[in-house]
Amino acid sequence: MATKHEQILAYIGGLPVGTKISVRAVAKDQRVSEGTAYRAIKEAETSGLVSTIERVGTIRIEQKPLNNIDSLTFRGLLALTDAKVLGGSAGLAKHLDKFVIGAMTPDEMLRYITKNSLVIVGNREDAQMLALQNGAAVLITGGFATTDRVIRLANEMELPVMQTTHDTFTVATMINRALSDQAIKQDILTIASIYTPLDAEVQVGQPEQTVADFNRLRAGRNDFALPIVTPANRLVGMVSKKQTTGKKPGTVLERIMVKDAITVRPYLGVTAVGHMMQGNGLSVLPVVDDSWQLLGIVTRGAVYSALAELGTNSQGTTIADSVAGAVTPAAAAPPVGAAYTLVTTPMMMNKLGTLSFGVLNEIINYAVTHFLNAQGRRNVLIEQLALHAFRPLQLEATVHIEVKTLDLNSHTGVFEVSLAADGMMAALALVTCQLLERTTR
Structure with missing residues (x-):
């Protein structure tokens, strides 16, 4: 059964884009306290479901999908250059590593062509065949067609041959910008690269355990926080020293745990999570997926160490x-x-x-x-x-x-x-x- 926190998030996710949201209205509709509604709205903001705009309020927005920070695919290139496939459609999922402009003789082009690269060329069958024979896809500019021989080879090699009406310079500019954007995305540090996944070092508890069990697992660490999970590894709460102080050793953790605990997703930026931890006075946060399955934990020390080690050399220009x-x-x-x-x-x-x-x-x-x-x-x-x-x-x-x-x-x-x-x-x-x-x- 979903918790109140999850029910509120599901309710917010079901609202039409553009709907104005308030703590009082959500609390009244979902029959929860305003504190519970507030925490859920902040979680929705972190997850990209809502956005708070100055002098407007909190608005339901369209949740952006997780960015694919891998290199550009040939399928993505189709939309980028407004192209269509002439052959080799089975290779559209392959990644584009670099591109070569086919303005040279075949012998000179050969040393620049590598596997999974793209050759941008006009109506030159010799260059198109050379590219396919050496593992490269082909983008034909100027709206030119190609021969049946090239299309057969493209299907055989599972390498796309595409056609666009744009000129070579325009296409090269588009692709260069897309590759630069991908490089910049790769420089953005996310929680996925620094959190501690579930293993022997990450302690978890069950709702039926007691304060005595918590103290044994804590072993004197002031920054210790214990994720509470079900047998199916679903996060249901968090317990820290604050919740156990003054409680009897036999007190069951389910009675004192924070049920609407703040969580983070692996794709969130490290800086945003650092801001969240400092603003809420937290030293440990559980990392969960979209189904609330516990993936691990992230500590404040790991966040600030990552921020301190951030490099200044970017592969793209912002x-x-x-x-x-x-x-x-x-x-x-x-x-x-x-x-x-x-x-x-x-x-x-x-x-x-x-x-x-x-x-x-x-x-x-x-x-x-x-x-x-x-x-x-x-x-x-x-x-x-x-x-x-x-x-x-x-x-x-x-x-x-x-x-x-x-x-x-x-x-x-x-x-x-x-x-x-x-x-x-x-x-x-x-x-x-x-x-x-x-x-x-």
Whole structure:
């Protein structure tokens, strides 16, 4: 039988996209306490079922599927380039590792063709045959057809031969961007790579066990938390030192366990989970699948170790990378803060020729994060950013950025960030951030 927490999540999942959700309404509809409704809504937000929008409220959104961070498949390439299959459809599930533009002689092309690569070529039968014979798929540009001989070989080799009306340059640009996006996804660290799976090191308990059993398993560890599971390994609760303090040794765990425990999924980002753990004062979280089967646990130590070891070299270029490359520290800085300069570039502009609002937010984000990083605060998460833009910033404008500290402690920071160009104020922001630091509770 599903728990109240699961029933609420199922109820939220069944609401139409765009439905406004409130704690009071959910509690009333599901006949639960507002506290139980609140925890379920926060879980739904973490899982991507709902989103909280400032001055609008919590809205049911379309849940995004788990991203496939493997390389691009030939089937995915079909949709990307608006192509159709001429032959070799049995190989559409294969992964694309790289692409080669067939603008060379066959002998010169041969050294670049590898297995599972893609040869982009026009109406050149010799190049198409060469690609298939060496394990590569073919994308024919310009809307050209091909011969029956090529199609027979494609079917035999189970390598797709595809046709698109786009020109070679456009297709190469599309594929390069897709491969870059996949590389960026691979750089995003998720819980799947750091959690401890169920094995001899992960202790689990059953509802019928007692506080005495918990104390024996805990063995003096302050950060210990015990997942409570059914015989089928389904998570039904969590027990920590807080629940057992003052309880008799014979007290059954089912009576004191947290039944609506906060859980995480393997595909969640490490930074988001770190924020969740610090905000709720938790040192251990259970990792479950979508059926609430316990997969393992993730500890705060593992999260912060992973954040500390995050590399800075990305295989793709994001807007954040571009901003980071353009911002430089300035000599003159406020007494408690920092100063930077930036020259706007074409890729930062919107269609009106002024600095994109999203890029403006990223500049402020980077300035605050860089300032805190320089002070040894490595893991910074922006929580709120109230931005007032007074006038547009033009292409190749020199922007002066100043960060002033309003409040800073071990867990949070509040900053005022001003941007000016040509001696005039262009924007002013108030930024609140959370510092994900190692602490013991």
